[in-house]
Amino acid sequence: MSKPAILTVDDDQQVSAALARDLRSKYGRDYRIVRASSGEEALEVLAELTLRDRPVALIAADQRMPRMTGIDVLAEAQQRGYAVGAKRVLLTAYADTEVAIQAINDIGLDHYLMKPWDPPEERLFPVLDDLLGDWHTENPDQTSELRVVDHRWSDRGHEVKTFLARNHVPYRWLDVELDEEGRRLADLAGAAPEDLPLVLPAEADPLRAPTNVQLADALGLSTQAQQPLYDVCIVGGGPAGLASAVYAASEGLSTIVVERHAPGGQAGTSAAIENYLGFPKGLSGADLTARALAQVQRFGAELVLARDVVGLEQRGPVRAVLFDGGAIEARSVIVTTGVSYRRLEAEGLDDLTGRGIYYGADASDARQVEGDEVYVVGAANSAGQAALNMAKHAGRVVMVVRGTDLEASMSRYLIDRIEAHPSIEVRASSEVRSVRGDGHLEGLTILDRGTGTCTEVPASWLFIFIGAEPRTDWLGKEVARDRRGYVVTGPDLVRGATDAGETSTWPLPARAPYALETSVPGVFAAGDVRFDSMKRVASAVGEGAMAVHLVHRYLATT
The missing domain is CATH 3.50.50.60 (FAD/NAD(P)-binding domain)
Known part of the structure; x- marks a missing residue:
């Protein structure tokens, strides 16, 4: 895997050279430092990197450039789908503070930095360390040596992925049913169906359907106390x-x-x-x-x-x-x-839990629902946050809510965003009565509590956020x-x-x-x-x- 890129955009050659020098001194070993002297040139560079499937970890653009401001560059790159997931930093003067703050809301700007940033050890590197660390956590496939082989609807496979993601262990997921590489690795390991998930560390023997303790031990995570007595x-x-x-x-x-x-x-x-x-x-x-x-x-x-x-x-x-x-x-x-989370009382649910039905959701779970229809049960903040996150990837998100609205249990800022989102539907006064599927979730029965009528809907994903x-x-x-x-x-x-x-x-x-x-x-x-x-x-x-x-x-x- 090629080094992820850090792209700097600044029309001032002296400033651009100084920034590139500082970045190479700190990050040159692990990242490719790329310079652009204008917004147009930056977009051309990003287009080329996108075509070559080269990862971009961070874009730092100067706000005060002719023809295209830094915000314009970052917004245009976002609109064109360049460097998706890259951290975006705006280099600003003090007078641009209001514009930078507005960009946090408008384009999801990750950070703004005042110029000059000397000394970089105090004013530049700590900020970029945090942002690059976040990027690596959010993009494990770009840096991973750990591979997990299983099929999409494996309940234990989902537990392994969740354990790895929540312990910040990068990994690459390979579906044994859909990926040629997944099938090849399973064959090479001689893995039977009961051996899945197959976890392949870079420098250790394969783990076959490991428990969390076995997984933690293999990854060097602590599972034993070191002292006989603690305060x-x-x-x-x-x-x-x-x-x-x-x-x-x-x-x-x-x-x-x-x-x-x-x-x-x-x-x-x-x-x-x-x-x-x-x-x-x-x-x-x-x-x-x-x-x-x-x-x-x-x-x-x-x-x-x-x-x-x-x-x-x-x-x-x-x-x-x-x-x-x-x-x-x-x-x-x-x-x-x-x-x-409290267990949902619905016919057939226990047999399909972990196979399309999950209690709670990691931020990383949203990626596996790409283009699908997702159902979320619950009306508290956790359910609202999950629905908004799922909506970034799913074709449609349906929130199933027992109450007549979201007002009683959800913060106003989340309600406003849910109501404004074109891909989220709220089905109030409703509840899931039963689920069905052969090996994984395939459909739901939803009761309208107001009319007493039931509706059958196809569904592959159900995330539950009810009670505590x-x-x-x-x-x-x-x-x-x-x-x-x-x-x-x-x-x-x-x-x-x-x-x-x-x-x-x-x-x-x-x-x-x-x-x-x-x-x-x-x-x-x-x-x-x-x-x-x-x-x-x-x-x-x-x-x-x-x-x-x-x-x-x-x-x-x-």
């Missing part, structure tokens, strides 16, 4: 858990995070989080997760993946988090396991929960928010529970798993940080 064990790697890890490790606590799938939680699968403070263009859940993970690793917290926690034990002053094949002991525990159920069964009876399974903390313990009615479940008469402390002293809960939490990314991050402050107070008294 804090964080169960769950969503926004609350990652925030706890950053604050705990940065403040000197020995810290470990246990995550059963991949970091990021439900937020990590979001195609766009547009109301998170400090990101006016929004950011993807994968981007937010990658940034958080970099901080976690920088401060030295451990991360154990592919481990499903099954129990919690008190061992004197120590808490033990149990999982299949082992346990992690810590002086305190923070529960940040979040919630999972906390993953708390593993905590046992000692940790108080409300009737729906959410963990009760702090003052709510003595206010009777649990099944125990008005009886206090707090065992220590000498002090009241800390704000995020559960009914087991030293065990805290943060984020969506907690009773009466806000269910927003920002609040989960805040609670994760607050939990560490309370852990310090607890450890100081034990």
Whole structure:
């Protein structure tokens, strides 16, 4: 695979040469640096690269050029379908700030940089590092050495792809039924149907229908704790858990995070989080997760993946988090396991789950629905974001909503975009009653709740985003929960928010529970798993940080 290109567009030869020099010094080993001295020349270069199927990772265009401004160049390239997915940067003067901000909305500009950018180590490279890292995550086929061979409707194959994508492992997917290369590789490996998915690392033996633990081990991801005892064990790697890890490790606590799938939680699968403070263009859940993970690793917290926690034990002053094949002991525990989507009650659904029917969706899932009709069940923000992301690739997206509209459960900015999108239809007062298909989803029966009539529709894709159920069964009876399974903390313990009615479940008469402390002293809960939490990314991050402050107070008294 040829090096991805970075294209610079500037009519000032001196500035253009300086920019190219800086880019070559930092990125010349991994990228081809291409210069254009006008908008017209840039479009010609992009046309040639497109014809040759050469990847373009980033375009940096100067705004103040004659005949075509930088925004004009970026907009025209987008309209012509050149360098699809390339990160777009505008080089501006201070007076162009308003125009640049408007371009974020109009053409999806990724960033604007003030000139001059000296020193580049502080004002240029950090921005481009982030953008190029995002490009590589979004375009795994351009850089991958890991290959996955399976067929389109494989439930385990979908799980493998999801695990790889959410752990930011680039891979190339080959359909054994449609791709000549996929069939050749399966034959070379002597893979029987039960061996699929076949995972082919660049420098390891083939993996045949691997479990997540086997996959993680082969890829060098950590699946075992390195120490016998930690100050804090964080169960769950969503926004609350990652925030706890950053604050705990940065403040000197020995810290470990246990995550059963991949970091990021439900937020990590979001195609766009547009109301998170400090990101006016929004950011993807994968981007937010990658940034958080970099901080976690920088401060030295451990991360154990592919481990499903099954129990919690008190061992004197120590808490033990149990999982299949082992346990992690810590002086305190923070529960940040979040919630999972509630199962849809529809006839035939269980047999086809993973074969065209999925709970939630990764941003990367949208690529496999190219040109198809997609059904999305749900009316909250997660469903709206998924519908908008799917609509970039699908021929049509139909949202199936039980309520009469989206107003009660979705943010206004998402409603406005859905209503304005020509490829999205909202079927209100409706629900999926049954599904059908031979080996994979082929059709749905949709009930109109207003008229009572049912309609049969052909469908290959159904993504479900309904309700939320906390993953708390593993905590046992000692940790108080409300009737729906959410963990009760702090003052709510003595206010009777649990099944125990008005009886206090707090065992220590000498002090009241800390704000995020559960009914087991030293065990805290943060984020969506907690009773009466806000269910927003920002609040989960805040609670994760607050939990560490309370852990310090607890450890100081034990």
